[in-house]
Amino acid sequence: AGPSSLEGVRVLLTAGPTREPVDPVRFLGNRSSGRMGYALAESLADLGARVVLVSGPTALSMPRVHERIGVETALEMHAAVMSRVADCDLFVATAAVADYRPERPADGKIKKSAEGLTLRLVRNPDILSEVAALDPAPFTVGFAAETERVADYALGKLRDKRLDMIAANLVGGERGGFERDENALSVFWPEGSRDLPMMSKTRLAAELAALIAERYRERHAA
Numbered sequence: 001a002g003p004s005s006l007e008g009v010r011v012l013l014t015a016g017p018t019r020e021p022v023d024p025v026r027f028l029g030n031r032s033s034g035r036m037g038y039a040l041a042e043s044l045a046d047l048g049a050r051v052v053l054v055s056g057p058t059a060l061s062m063p064r065v066h067e068r069i070g071v072e073t074a075l076e077m078h079a080a081v082m083s084r085v086a087d088c089d090l091f092v093a094t095a096a097v098a099d100y101r102p103e104r105p106a107d108g109k110i111k112k113s114a115e116g117l118t119l120r121l122v123r124n125p126d127i128l129s130e131v132a133a134l135d136p137a138p139f140t141v142g143f144a145a146e147t148e149r150v151a152d153y154a155l156g157k158l159r160d161k162r163l164d165m166i167a168a169n170l171v172g173g174e175r176g177g178f179e180r181d182e183n184a185l186s187v188f189w190p191e192g193s194r195d196l197p198m199m200s201k202t203r204l205a206a207e208l209a210a211l212i213a214e215r216y217r218e219r220h221a222a
Ligand code: PMT
Pocket: 014, 016, 031, 032, 033, 034, 035, 036, 037, 074, 093, 094, 095, 096, 097, 098, 099, 124, 125, 126, 127, 128, 129, 141, 142, 143, 144, 145, 146, 169, 171, 177, 178, 179, 180
């Protein structure tokens, strides 16, 4: 196998948003379309990996991967990942997972009555941190979506969560990030970094997949 082959490597990858129920008809969500994650799943599969995709709700069709597991909430995504993680060599967290969920979703549709409404939110498990803390842990790649100081925050997450790699993007701007067809990434690993400039998410995914494969192969060369 060459430096960028992932032949025989088992990949578990999360993508898309999560939906956190408020009541039977409403949820808290975010702007992730799943495009970046689906493109990366296919690029990793193109390098020979057997990819299992855990996906939040998206409008995308089934990508060219081994298996796709559909989930809705962060707790469901957490359960799906934890039940599969022992069988993977490489974990990639592209999903935009809600950090908080409503503490207790209402049983019936919340009626419009008072002038204000307070929702109490509680923390969701951090899937990426939990996976990185496993012993043994798979080779773990995180994403970081930031609206400012991208490199600082990404390096913080790489260190604090003890990741093998992190791909950081600027979100909320004119170009790139959530929903769009193109994106740019700054990729960091403990010994180095690489800037991947603005391009289509398909091309960007291919470049990131090659970078992941190189680092993964280097780790497993010894
Ligand atoms: O889906 P698209 O429209 O194509 O947009 C792509 C994207 C902007 C969503 C993607 O490129 C991206 O940045 N994904 C990560 C989004 C995110 O939630 O970032 P974060 O900085 O909040 O989280 C950091 C990392 O922890 C991420 O790898 C995330 O998957 C993971 N995480 C976060 C919270 C949580 N409870 N569990 C997690 O695993």
